[in-house]
Amino acid sequence: MNFRPLHDRVLVKRLEGEAKTAGGIIIPDTAKEKPMEGEVIAVGAGARSEDGKVHPLEVKAGDRILFGKWSGTEVKIDGVEYIIMKESDIMGIIDVTASKKKAA
Numbered sequence: 001m002n003f004r005p006l007h008d009r010v011l012v013k014r015l016e017g018e019a020k021t022a023g024g025i026i027i028p029d030t031a032k033e034k035p036m037e038g039e040v041i042a043v044g045a046g047a048r049s050e051d052g053k054v055h056p057l058e059v060k061a062g063d064r065i066l067f068g069k070w071s072g073t074e075v076k077i078d079g080v081e082y083i084i085m086k087e088s089d090i091m092g093i094i095d096v097t098a099s100k101k102k103a104a
Contacts, residue, residue, distance in 0.1 A: 003077055005084060008047035010059060012038040012067065012083045036069055037094070041082065057087050064094040 005011050015037045040063045046056040059065060072085030 004042055005044040007044045008057060008087045009044045009084055010040055010057070010087055010090065011042040012065065012072065012085060013041050014038045014081070014083060015064070037064065037066055038083065039064055043087075047087070059087060059090060059093060064096055066091045066094060 003011060040059050040061050042061055043057050043059060046054045048054050067083075067085060067090050071089035072083040075082055075084055
């Protein structure tokens with residue numbers, strides 16, 4: 001894929017949600033909510049301030065993030081669905097290594 005977002009935009013691939021509830025009930029595709037968790041695929045160069053300086057983004061490719069339910073614009077690139085959003089739409093970065101250490 002040859003796509004690079006501009007400025008402070010981020011390309012995100014939505015992670016699939018659970019197909020079962022905690023009680024073991026299988027949820028059909030039509031009743032599932034879209035997950036608000038995703039993986040950053042590509043990031044832009046950064047936001048440009050009024051004085052012309054570029055401020056790099058805090059997220060990087062490979063980060064797992066949490067974003068708002070209605071954030072961004074859904075696009076299809078090479079047959080895969082992605083979301084393009086501004087960095088300000090991202091609520092936080094999920095630290096996967098910390099959660100693995102707690103489980104161990």
